Amino acid sequence: MRPLVQAGHSAGRAAGATALAHANIAFIKYWGNRDDDARLPANPSLSMALEALHTVTTVLFDDRLAQDEVTIDGRPASPAARARVSRQLDLVRRCAGWFAAARVVSRNNFPSGVGLASSASAFAALTLAACAAAGLQLDESQLSALARRASGSACRSVPGGFVEWEMGQDEASSFAHSLAPPDHWQLYDVIVLVSSSPKPVSSADGHRLAAGSPLQVARLSAVPGLLAACRQAVLNRDLAALGAIIEQDALLMHAVMLTSQPPLIYWSPATLEVLQAVREWRARGVPTYFTMDAGPNVHLICEAAGAAEVAALAARLPGVLSVLVSAPGGPAHLVEE
Numbered sequence: 001m002r003p004l005v006q007a008g009h010s011a012g013r014a015a016g017a018t019a020l021a022h023a024n025i026a027f028i029k030y031w032g033n034r035d036d037d038a039r040l041p042a043n044p045s046l047s048m049a050l051e052a053l054h055t056v057t058t059v060l061f062d063d064r065l066a067q068d069e070v071t072i073d074g075r076p077a078s079p080a081a082r083a084r085v086s087r088q089l090d091l092v093r094r095c096a097g098w099f100a101a102a103r104v105v106s107r108n109n110f111p112s113g114v115g116l117a118s119s120a121s122a123f124a125a126l127t128l129a130a131c132a133a134a135g136l137q138l139d140e141s142q143l144s145a146l147a148r149r150a151s152g153s154a155c156r157s158v159p160g161g162f163v164e165w166e167m168g169q170d171e172a173s174s175f176a177h178s179l180a181p182p183d184h185w186q187l188y189d190v191i192v193l194v195s196s197s198p199k200p201v202s203s204a205d206g207h208r209l210a211a212g213s214p215l216q217v218a219r220l221s222a223v224p225g226l227l228a229a230c231r232q233a234v235l236n237r238d239l240a241a242l243g244a245i246i247e248q249d250a251l252l253m254h255a256v257m258l259t260s261q262p263p264l265i266y267w268s269p270a271t272l273e274v275l276q277a278v279r280e281w282r283a284r285g286v287p288t289y290f291t292m293d294a295g296p297n298v299h300l301i302c303e304a305a306g307a308a309e310v311a312a313l314a315a316r317l318p319g320v321l322s323v324l325v326s327a328p329g330g331p332a333h334l335v336e337e
Contacts, residue, residue, distance in 0.1 A: 013062060013063045013064060014060060014061060014062040014063070014064070014100075015060070015061050015133050015134070015135070016058060016059060016060035016061065016103075016129075016133050017058070017059060017128075017129045017130075017132035017133040017334060018056065018057065018058040018059075018129055018334065018335050018336070019056070019057055019124075019125045019126075019128035019129035019132065019332060019333065019334050019335065020054050020055070020056045020125060020332065020333060020335050021054065021055055021057075021120075021121045021122075021124035021125035021128065021154075021157045021158070021332035022049045022050050022051060022053060022054045022121055022157055022160075022329035022330070022332070023049075023050045023053035023054065023055075023110065023116055023117040023118060023120055023121040023157065024047040024048060024049050024050060024117055024120055024121075024153065024156045024157050024163065024329075025047060025048055025050060025117065025189050025291065025293070025299050025301075026045050026046070026047040026117075026153065026156070026291070026293060027046045027047060027048065027230050027234075027242065027245070027246045027249070027291065027301075028043075028044070028045045028046040028047075028223065028226055028227045028230050028245075028246075028249050029045060029249055029250065029252075029253040029293070030043065030045040030152055030153055030165065031043075031206075031207065031210050031216075031219075031253045031256060031257075031294075032207055032210030032211060032216060032220075032256075033152070033207050033208075033210075034167075036207065036208055038148075038149060038171050038174075039148050039149060039150075039151070039152040040167070040168065040170075040171070040174050041152055041165065041167055041174065042210065042211075042216075042220055043167065043219075043220050043223040043227075044164065044165055044166055044167045044223065044227055045156070045164070045165045045227075046162070046163065046164045046165070046179070046227060046230050046231060046234070047153070047156045047162075047163050047165070047176075048161070048162050048163070048187065048189065048328055048329075049156075049157065049159075049160050049161060049162075049163060049182065049328055049329035049330065049331070050117075050189055050191075050326040050328075050329050051182070051326050051327045051328060051329035051330070052109075052110075052324060052325065052326035052327070052329075053108075053109065053110045053116060053117075053121065053191075053324070053326060053329075054108075054109055054110075054121055054125075054329070055106060055107065055108050055109075055118070055121035055122045055124075055125045056106070056107055056109075056125065056335065057104065057105070057106040057107075057122065057125035057126050057129050058103075058104070058105045058106075058129060059089075059102050059103075059104050059126065059129040059130045059132075059133045060102060060103045060104075060133065061098065061100040061101070061102045061130075061133050061134060062100055062101065062102070062103060063100045065100065065101035065102065065103060066101060067101050068082065068085065068086045068089060068101050068102050068103075068104065069101075069102075069103045069104065070082045070085045070086075070104045070106070071104065071105045071106070072106050072107075072112075072122075073106070073107055073108060073112065074107070084150065085104055085126065087150070088123060088126060088127060088130070088149065088150040089102055089104075089126075089130055091146060091149055092127070092130040092131055092134050092136065092146070093134065095131075095134070095136055095146075096131075096134035096135060096136050098134055098135075102130070102133075104126065106122055106125065106126065108121070108122065110324065111193070111196050112198075116191065116293070116295070116297060117153055117157070117293060119150075119151040119153065119154065119203065119204075120151055120153035120154045120156060120157040121154075121157050122151070122154075123147050123150035123151040123154035123157075124147045124154045124155075124157035124158050124332045125157075125332060126147075126150070127143060127146050127147040127150065127154070127158075128143060128147075128158070128332045128333075128334065129334070131143065131146070132334055140158060140159060140177070140331070141175045141177065142175075143158050143332070144156075144158040144159065144175035144176045144177070145171060145172060145173075145174060145175040148174060148175065148176075149171075151203075151204070152207070153203075155174075155175055155176045156176045157332060158176060158331065158332050159176055159177055159178040159331050160178055160181065160182055160328075160329060160330035160331035160332075161178050161179070161180050161181040161182040161183075161184060161328055161329075161330070161331075162178065162179045162180040162181075162184060162185070162234050162328065163176050163177065163178055163179060164176065164177060164179045164227075164231065178331070179231060179234060179235070180234060180235065182327070182328035182329060182330055183328075184234075184237070184328075185234065185237045185303075185328070186303060186304035186327065186328075187237075187239070187242075187301060187302075187303060187304075187327075187328060188301070188302055188303065188304055188306075188307040188310075188325060188326065188327055189299050189300070189301060189325070189326045190288070190299070190300040190301075190302060190307055190310045190311045190314060190323060190324075190325050191297065191298075191299055191300075191323065191324040191325070191326065192274050192297060192298045192299070192300060192314045192317075192320055192323055193297050193320070193321045193322045193323065193324065194268055194270035194271055194274065194296050194297055194298070194319050194320055194321060195268060195270075195295070195296045195297060195321070196321060199266065199294065199295055201264055203293075203294045206257065206260075206264050206294055209257075209260035209261065209262075209264065210256055210257075210260065212260050212261045213255075213256040213257075213259040213260045213261075214259060215252075215255050215256050215259050216256050218252075219252045219253065219255070219256050222252060223249075226245055226248065226249050229241065229245050230242065230245045230246070230249075233245060239287055239289070239301075239302070239303055240287070242289070242301070243287075243288075243289030243301065244289070246289055246290075246291040246301060247289055247290055247291065249291070250290065250291040250292050253294075254266070254267070254292065257294070264294075266292075266294060266295050266296050267296055268296045268319070269319065270296070270317070270318065270319025270320065271292070271296045271297075271298060273317050273318055273319055274290070274298040274300075274314065274317060274320070275290055275298065277313070277314075277317055278290045278298075278300060281310075281313060286306065286309060286310065286313070287302060287303070287306055288300045288301065288302040288306060288310045289301050289302070300314060304327070307325055311323045311325050
């Protein structure tokens with residue numbers, strides 16, 4: 001595989017790079033870890049990169065900086081967010097053998113912290129930009145495994161198109177790869193925003209609660225069969241088969257959340273309005289299916305020909321703030337600023 005990042009960091013006081021990565025929507029969910037520190041998942045997962053949702057991040061390593069400086073969406077990062085970024089940069093610095101502090105500037109083109117996988121695109125972009133700035137030569141699988149250390153779903157935002165994340169046996173073997181390219185299937189995600197407020201419990205904290213649910217064992221036992229069927233539905237471009245799988249899998253994940261201790265209740269009344277409406281639309285002949293990540297917002301999956309109708313129907317529902325529409329996206333890549 002051709003490296004995404006080429007070797008050759010030259011000696012000097014500063015070196016920088018900018019990367020873009022897309023958010024992703026999981027069809028088979030990642031929820032719970034075998035190892036929280038390394039973010040080794042409790043189950044494999046499958047997702048689609050979202051072309052319309054992305055993060056652009058610039059990393060500049062500079063020997064003259066006293067400490068890492070992090071700006072997110074035009075504002076200084078909170079202490080917790082800066083610490084999380086620095087932990088990821090420390091992994092890159094150790095690999096590169098260059099321990100300069102960094103200036104990080106990151107910007108999303110979509111709301112953060114509301115269950116739209118902003119951490120996935122953010123840490124995929126951070127990892128790629130930091131590795132390039134530090135002169136590391138890593139291929140896609142190595143970048144994916146490294147991005148996973150900051151945010152599990154970030155490993156799925158390194159490849160493009162339809163992506164499968166292997167559980168792996170250890171840190172090196174747990175990474176994501178492309179199952180099919182973006183142009184394999186013009187499948188659309190109509191993202192229905194019913195809340196733009198940050199989640200009260202982050203996904204990172206939620207993963208730690210998963211094992212406390214009595215339903216997690218049952219969910220994990222169902223994943224291999226669901227994943228195999230989901231993979232085949234994607235390869236066959238079979239929307240009806242895919243839709244039944246993603247709805248069941250999303251509800252299984254949220255059942256685990258609802259029965260964790262303490263319970264995680266991400267849904268709002270508007271969330272339920274959307275779920276009920278989707279079933280009514282299908283009964284009227286509109287082919288679309290729902291899924292949800294860890295948050296109140298709903299993703300409606302349909303083919304390109306039906307995306308405009310689904311978006312218009314969703315926009316009229318009570319409690320809906322806005323609607324975003326996305327085709328499949330490509331892999332994380334370096335960009336010129």
